[in-house]
Amino acid sequence: MPAASQALAASVLDTLLRVAVHPPARSYYGKVRNRIESVSLSLLPWAVTHWPVLVALTTFNGGDEPPPSVFNRHATARAVGVIQYTPDNALLALMLTASVLREAHHVHTLVRCRSITAVGG
DSSP, X not given: OHHHHHHHHHHHXXXXXXXXXXXXXXXXXXXXXXXXXXXXXXXXXXXXXXXXXXXHTOOOOOTTSOOOSSXXXXXXXXXXXXXXXXXXXXXXXXXXXXXXXXXXXXXXXXXXXXHHHHHTO
């Protein structure tokens, strides 16, 4: 069952990142990488959550290139096999996706609370 959870987590992570890019772009990985790499460490919780995304988004195009042994979004989609699909990678995919989702929820909640306070509600 780890393979199914890894595939689902990779898909959810990909969707979360696509939704976060404004305006939506066909090639958004570069925008995501730039945003993560440029964040100040004063935003430590955000940085700690998102820096591992850089590893997960490392480019993998398949072909003659061997798949990475660490969790990788591209390899999860393009290199289905025992090198990429492991219990460790499934756990990493789930943990990373849950962390990014939790941070997105936290930021959304803060923004919503601030806008309600600003309106006087």
